[in-house]
Amino acid sequence: LGRPIDNGGNQLIVTSRIAGYHSAPMQSPLTHVTIQPMESASVKSFCDSWMSAVYVIEDKGRSDIKNIRKKAKAEAKKLHQIITEQDGVRKLAQNPLLLTILALVFRKQKQLPKLRAQLYRVAMEILVNVWRDCNMSLDEIIQSLAPLAAFLHANRPMGLISGEDLCEKILQARRETEELRNVPEEQIVEDVRKFVNVVSE
Structure with missing residues (x-):
């Protein structure tokens, strides 16, 4: 097989975070490209798709799908409007991951922080509040x-772990918690499984 640079050779795409790469x-003779930041049209499309999916999932088929999508579209419009009007938020929204966090925060609070540090903090608080529904x-x-x-x-190194191993590691930590010495094993297992299910969503 030829080299990727040669005609007919294996074609590879190697990705990396920008920070630290330069x-x-x-050193190989590779063509370097940078993913273009998301523009307004792409951000709007994401807001529409993300909000529609969230509304449909949360409704669980209880309401008319047309009404659900109508409500989702209205909220997506508000989200995109806030992103467009606030310069600091608009810059954050150019990154797909940060845009996802923005959508999550807006869904819960109906407003958005302007600074990245504030965004991370609010997102963490939201996730922790969700996780605390699992008796933890x-x-x-x-x-x-x-x-x-x-x-x-x-x-x-890749940060990947199977669901089974995830449960086992958290169970191990929970079993070693002093406050749970008198809690039945069945209850600990149930709480951990519920927690893992919520986190996985």
Whole structure:
């Protein structure tokens, strides 16, 4: 097989975050391209699609689909309007990941922070509040996830873990929690499985 640069050779696409790449770029004769930031039309399309999907999922078939999509479109319009009007938010929305977080925050709070640090903080608070519905306090969530984070950092460079291993690691941390010494094993397992299901969504 020929080299990727040769006619007929294997064609490869190598991706990387921009941060840090230029200090240690790949030395092979590769064509370098940068993904274009999302423009207003792309952001609007994302808002429409994301909000429609969320509304349909949350409704679970209880309402008329046309009404659901109409409500979703109206909220997507408000989200896109806020993004367009606020310069700081508009810059964040050029990044697909940050745009997803913006949509999540707006869905819960109907408004958006202007700074990236504020956005991350609000997003974290929203996720923690969701996770706390699983009979776990904020401290318990941190105690359960800290060992998992350490394990992933040391053993899984890609940050990937199976659902079964995820449950087992969190269960292990929960079993070692002093406050749960008198809690039945069945209850601990049920809480962890519920937590993992919520996180996976």
